[in-house]
């Protein structure tokens with residue numbers, strides 16, 4: 035776990051514990067966290083691969099302005115995971131290329 039638990043001048047209010055799935059692996063998060071934050075807290079740094087050269091991309095701007103965090107969420111590609119809240123039971127996958135809708 036790599037989640038900030040305490041801070042000298044900030045306080046954190048945590049939502050209730052939930053579980054979600056990253057490439058089939060069950061992980062823990064707190065309600066109110068973004069998907070990208072929950073993945074980061076679980077040690078996941080590579081969120082997608084670029085379309086042309088398949089280079090790994092991770093969290094970059096964290097404010098929805100780039101496309102570094104695009105992932106497949108519950109079968110929907112191109113979800114900005116730095117802006118999308120994690121939900122109980124959610125299925126998240128690394129996106130390869132431009133992303134395709136799953137059947």
Ligand code: FES
Pocket residue numbers: 092093094095096097098099100101102103104114115116117
């Ligand atoms: S990290 Fe830039 S849009 Fe999510």
